[in-house]
Amino acid sequence: MPLDDRDDRGEDIDPDTLQQGRPARPHANRLPRDTAQKKPTLKTVAELTELAVTTVSRALSDDPQIALETRVRVRQAAEDVGYLPDRAAQRLRTGRTNVISLVLDPHEEILGYGTSMIRGMSAALRGTRYHLVITPHFSDTPQIDPVKHIVRNRMADGILFSRTEAADERVKFLMEQGFPFVCHGRTELATPHPYVDYDNYAFSYRAAKSLIAAGCRRLFIILPPAQFTFAHHMRHGFMTAVREEGVAFEISDRVSLDSKSDAIRDHVAERLAADDAPDGFICGGEVSAMAVMSAAYDTGRIIGQDVRLVAKQTSGLFDQVRPRIETIYEDLAEAGRLMAALLLKQMGGEVPVEELQALQTV
Amino acid sequence: MPLDDRDDRGEDIDPDTLQQGRPARPHANRLPRDTAQKKPTLKTVAELTELAVTTVSRALSDDPQIALETRVRVRQAAEDVGYLPDRAAQRLRTGRTNVISLVLDPHEEILGYGTSMIRGMSAALRGTRYHLVITPHFSDTPQIDPVKHIVRNRMADGILFSRTEAADERVKFLMEQGFPFVCHGRTELATPHPYVDYDNYAFSYRAAKSLIAAGCRRLFIILPPAQFTFAHHMRHGFMTAVREEGVAFEISDRVSLDSKSDAIRDHVAERLAADDAPDGFICGGEVSAMAVMSAAYDTGRIIGQDVRLVAKQTSGLFDQVRPRIETIYEDLAEAGRLMAALLLKQMGGEVPVEELQALQTV
DNA sequence: ACATCGATTTATAACGATATAACTCATGCG
DNA sequence: CGCATGAGTTATATCGTTATAAATCGATGT
Numbered sequence: 001m002p003l004d005d006r007d008d009r010g011e012d013i014d015p016d017t018l019q020q021g022r023p024a025r026p027h028a029n030r031l032p033r034d035t036a037q038k039k040p041t042l043k044t045v046a047e048l049t050e051l052a053v054t055t056v057s058r059a060l061s062d063d064p065q066i067a068l069e070t071r072v073r074v075r076q077a078a079e080d081v082g083y084l085p086d087r088a089a090q091r092l093r094t095g096r097t098n099v100i101s102l103v104l105d106p107h108e109e110i111l112g113y114g115t116s117m118i119r120g121m122s123a124a125l126r127g128t129r130y131h132l133v134i135t136p137h138f139s140d141t142p143q144i145d146p147v148k149h150i151v152r153n154r155m156a157d158g159i160l161f162s163r164t165e166a167a168d169e170r171v172k173f174l175m176e177q178g179f180p181f182v183c184h185g186r187t188e189l190a191t192p193h194p195y196v197d198y199d200n201y202a203f204s205y206r207a208a209k210s211l212i213a214a215g216c217r218r219l220f221i222i223l224p225p226a227q228f229t230f231a232h233h234m235r236h237g238f239m240t241a242v243r244e245e246g247v248a249f250e251i252s253d254r255v256s257l258d259s260k261s262d263a264i265r266d267h268v269a270e271r272l273a274a275d276d277a278p279d280g281f282i283c284g285g286e287v288s289a290m291a292v293m294s295a296a297y298d299t300g301r302i303i304g305q306d307v308r309l310v311a312k313q314t315s316g317l318f319d320q321v322r323p324r325i326e327t328i329y330e331d332l333a334e335a336g337r338l339m340a341a342l343l344l345k346q347m348g349g350e351v352p353v354e355e356l357q358a359l360q361t362v
Numbered sequence: 363m364p365l366d367d368r369d370d371r372g373e374d375i376d377p378d379t380l381q382q383g384r385p386a387r388p389h390a391n392r393l394p395r396d397t398a399q400k401k402p403t404l405k406t407v408a409e410l411t412e413l414a415v416t417t418v419s420r421a422l423s424d425d426p427q428i429a430l431e432t433r434v435r436v437r438q439a440a441e442d443v444g445y446l447p448d449r450a451a452q453r454l455r456t457g458r459t460n461v462i463s464l465v466l467d468p469h470e471e472i473l474g475y476g477t478s479m480i481r482g483m484s485a486a487l488r489g490t491r492y493h494l495v496i497t498p499h500f501s502d503t504p505q506i507d508p509v510k511h512i513v514r515n516r517m518a519d520g521i522l523f524s525r526t527e528a529a530d531e532r533v534k535f536l537m538e539q540g541f542p543f544v545c546h547g548r549t550e551l552a553t554p555h556p557y558v559d560y561d562n563y564a565f566s567y568r569a570a571k572s573l574i575a576a577g578c579r580r581l582f583i584i585l586p587p588a589q590f591t592f593a594h595h596m597r598h599g600f601m602t603a604v605r606e607e608g609v610a611f612e613i614s615d616r617v618s619l620d621s622k623s624d625a626i627r628d629h630v631a632e633r634l635a636a637d638d639a640p641d642g643f644i645c646g647g648e649v650s651a652m653a654v655m656s657a658a659y660d661t662g663r664i665i666g667q668d669v670r671l672v673a674k675q676t677s678g679l680f681d682q683v684r685p686r687i688e689t690i691y692e693d694l695a696e697a698g699r700l701m702a703a704l705l706l707k708q709m710g711g712e713v714p715v716e717e718l719q720a721l722q723t724v
Numbered sequence: 725a726c727a728t729c730g731a732t733t734t735a736t737a738a739c740g741a742t743a744t745a746a747c748t749c750a751t752g753c754g
Numbered sequence: 755c756g757c758a759t760g761a762g763t764t765a766t767a768t769c770g771t772t773a774t775a776a777a778t779c780g781a782t783g784t
Contacts, residue, residue: 041740052764057742067762087515088453089740092769097450101495106477114476115468118498133463134496136480153449261682290682297684320623320652322659403770414734419772429732451770454739 040081048077060085091154100125100343101156102134103146105163116314117184120336121160128344130157139258144169151179158343160184164195165227180347182339182356186229194346194356196338198330200230200284201237202362207282207310207328208241208249216280216308218248220271222264222288224257231256234284250278257284261291268295272307283311286318289325328362335360402443410439422447453516462487462705463518464496465508467525478676479546482698483522490706492519501620506531513541520705522546526557527589542709544701544718548591556708556718558700560692562592562646563599564724569644569672569690570603570611576670578642580610582633584626584650586619593618596646612640619647626653627660634661634669645673648680651687690724697722 046053051074059066059074066074077083091097102121104114118134125132133156137146143163147170150156157180161170164185171193174181182194208219221238224231235251242249250271255264264287271277272295283289289311293303301307303323311318313327342356408415413436421428421436428436439445453459464483466476480496487494495518499508505525509532512518519542523532526547533555536543544556566583573581583600586593597613604611612633617626626649633639634657645651651673655665663669665685673680675689704718 042742043740053740054742054765055763058763061742065762070762084514086454086740087517088450088459089769090742091450092448092454092739092771093741093743095769106480118468119500122498122500132498134498136484136494136496138481138484152446155449261678265682287678287682290679294682294684316623316649317652320627320649320656322656404772405770415770416735416772417733419770420733423772427732432732448770451739452772454741454769455771455773457739 039086040083041086042083044081045074045078045083048081049074095154097154097157098129098131099156100130100132100158100160100340101150102132103137103150103159103161104134105137105139116332117162117336117339120333120338121340123333124337124340124344130344132340142169144173147173151177158182158347160339160343164229166229166232167227168229180343182343182346184335184339188229188232192353192357194342194353196335196342196358196360197230198335198360199362200233201240203237203284203312203328203330204234204282205237205241206362207326208238208280209245210310210326211280211282211308212241212245212247214280214308216247216278218250218276218278219280219282220250220252220268220278221282222252222255222257222284222292224284226256230284238282248276255288257288259288261287264288264291265295265298268292269299272296272299272301279307281307281309283309285312286314289318290321293321293325330362331360401448402445403448404445406443407436407440407445410443411436457516459516459519460491460493461518462492462494462520462522462702463512464494465499465512465521465523466496467499467501478694479524479698479701482695482700483702485695486699486702486706492706494702504531506535509535513539520544520709522701522705526591528591528594529589542705544705544708546697546701550591550594554715554719556704556715558697558704558720558722559592560697560722561724562595563602565599565646565674565690565692566596566644567599567603568724569688570600570642571607572672572688573642573644573670574603574607574609576642578609578640578670580612580638580640581642581644582612582614582630582640583644584614584617584619584646584654586646588618592646600644610638617650619645619650621650623649623653626650627657630654630657631661634658634663641669643669643671645671647674648676651680652683655683655687692724693722 042053042056046056049056051059051070055066055070056074056078059071060078062071087098100121102118104118106114114134118132121132135146135150135155137143143165147159147161150159151174159174159179159181160183161181162184164171164183164187166188168183168187168189171181171183171187171189175191175193182196184196186195186197187193204221208221211219219238219242221234223234226232238249238251252267255267259267268281268291281292283292289309292309292311296303296307296309303309303325308326310326310328313329314332318325318327338358338360342358345351346356404415404418408418411418413421413432417428417432418436418440421433422440424433449460462483464480466480468476476496480494483494497508497512497517499505505527509521509523512521513536521536521541521543522545523543524546526533526545526549528550530545530549530551533543533545533549533551537553537555544558546558548557548559549555570581570583581600581604583596585596588594600611600613614629617629621629630643630653643654645654651671654671654673658665658669658671665671665687670688672688672690675691676694680687680689700720700722704720707713708718
């Protein structure tokens with residue numbers, strides 16, 4: 001790899017940083033003396049060192065064929081003129097972008113979601129040649145659109161995404177294309193694929209057991225929309241627990257974790273007002289948990305006494321929510337770290353797909 | 363502009379989308395017949411139409427010099443083979459990236475913040491040649507690092523960012539470089555620059571007036587860290603109101619909007635336990651408002667009775683928070699829309715800087 | 725008939741990097 | 755003395771696009 005252009009070590013102090021009145025001219029020279037009227041390229045360094053462009057290129061990528069002394073000299077010259085390789089040219093020639101793209105739906109439920117995950121991914125990518133960029137995607141267009149766009153335009157060398165569906169088009173597409181990716185959540189496709197998932201079966205199993213142990217006799221669970229694989233996992237864990245214990249239950253069919261929070265609140269409030277009102281709630285997300293809490297409040301129920309609630313916690317939000325509720329933590333920063341790590345591993349060379357799968361326990 | 367590569371119209375139905383067992387081969391042919399063993403380029407289209415590469419290029423960019431009939435023919439042929447211009451090559455040749463970069467700090471306070479803003483920006487960019495990508499930045503490294511990186515490596519044609527400081531290094535740098543940008547929030551630099559800001563003076567002025575009108579006699583405001591310009595605005599609005607009304611007040615010096623929410627809660631709880639406890643709180647952010655609420659709860663205060671709270675609302679969170687609190691809304695989606703629009707205007711040609719400044723009223 | 729013009733189309737040269745193959749030139753060995 | 759060896763360096767071609775200048779050709783005007 002040529003000059004490490006990732007960390008902008010702050011060694012170039014602009015002396016004119018304080019000159020306010022000066023009109024902005026495009027790409028004003030950064031160096032005190034007018035060494036660089038325009039951006040330095042390999043040619044610039046080549047002329048400076050009286051070597052061929054090719055030699056400079058190889059020297060900068062630490063090719064052992066180039067004499068060590070030459071490599072040092074070139075590296076020094078390159079740094080002197082502030083040479084940075086042109087990403088576009090590198091990309092055109094090599095087909096590599098040095099970019100990893102996270103396709104993220106800045107959905108309401110995303111609250112802490114994206115944040116922590118991004119944090120983990122950035123951490124895992126720090127020190128590598130790769131940059132993380134986020135491509136926003138909104139649920140009003142097909143999930144696969146941004147993915148196709150990235151692949152076709154080679155906007156990245158690898159893709160990360162979440163909200164994986166049981167028959168995920170993105171997974172199919174990327175597998176076909178042989179394009180590196182790791183997704184958060186599994187599919188139910190026959191072909192194995194790389195993923196990082198959280199044990200949502202265990203989550204709702206444990207949540208249900210906990211509610212029942214606390215005395216709840218009618219459980220209500222709000223699931224993700226059915227197309228997401230983890231909806232099945234959550235349902236399954238929930239069903240196993242309620243069957244084992246033989247308590248009444250309901251699975252919301254009118255609202256999902258992705259519903260507007262007002263809709264969730266209204267629906268829950270309605271159910272709470274009924275004769276057969278549930279006394280225990282399970283929410284796989286923070287927004288829906290807030291909605292359940294407001295519904296309880298609005299109908300005069302006290303959380304922790306009249307009704308109980310177990311929610312999945314992915315941010316620090318519930319640390320400040322009162323009354324306190326029971327939460328089960330999903331470490332999304334770790335998930336992000338893992339996803340990026342597995343992607344790197346995958347791009348590093350042929351790896352059996354089993355080594356690219358990870359399940360986070362609750 | 364050549365073929366619109368933004369919207370992946372879903373016209374290519376992969377017939378083998380269901381073939382699971384098939385091993386993934388890199389960039390398998392998408393078309394039924396093996397027309398394209400490899401990615402089609404201008405050359406491909408040129409051969410097909412028996413025209414020169416140059417002609418095809420110009421035809422696709424709707425050059426009036428090319429006969430209309432030819433343009434139509436070329437466009438058709440390009441579509442037939444699924445031609446998409448190579449971004450890297452375009453970028454190398456033209457120096458344009460067709461990318462706009464939002465540098466975002468996925469900070470805790472960001473909750474709804476980023477989400478809405480991104481939504482607005484995406485909306486404003488829809489239908490243009492530009493793509494929005496988000497470059498995450500964490501507060502443990504200088505704010506200017508990712509900006510420098512983007513400019514030096516020409517990772518984008520324009521930059522958007524938030525959390526503007528009074529003497530913002532990024533603004534200075536970008537002005538010097540003549541690089542297009544719009545920031546959320548103003549600086550206090552002498553040079554005027556493009557920005558979109560919210561009237562935070564009015565926010566805290568109105569918040570304070572409202573609390574006083576409701577009977578509060580000792581106001582407590584939690585400000586952003588002092589380096590951010592809007593900290594000054596908020597302070598000023600607050601001070602004006604309390605002076606006009608002659609009530610007691612305190613400005614938190616131990617915690618800021620960026621403090622960990624636990625720290626805010628502990629501090630507020632401490633103040634609430636004191637003899638001279640405040641009875642009215644103003645929070646410029648959602649996380650800190652939650653912290654104030656939990657502190658009130660933990661010390662046995664009832665929000666809306668014993669103490670009051672006015673918070674800035676940027677997401678739907680407070681719709682579900684109970685008891686309800688008074689909020690003042692800041693429309694971040696609109697801010698994002700505006701920022702992107704002003705950036706486009708700026709990149710479109712020389713525009714007086716006054717036309718690139720916007721202030722959102724409360 | 726010939727220069728000129730307008731409407732099209734095209735050849736050529738970049739943009740900045742790297743993969744490939746070829747070139748130097750001193751050294752070692754038979 | 756000639757030739758293979760190999761370390762070190764370099765020339766050339768190419769990635770896919772577009773800016774620039776030039777070429778083609780029938781039609782027009784004098």
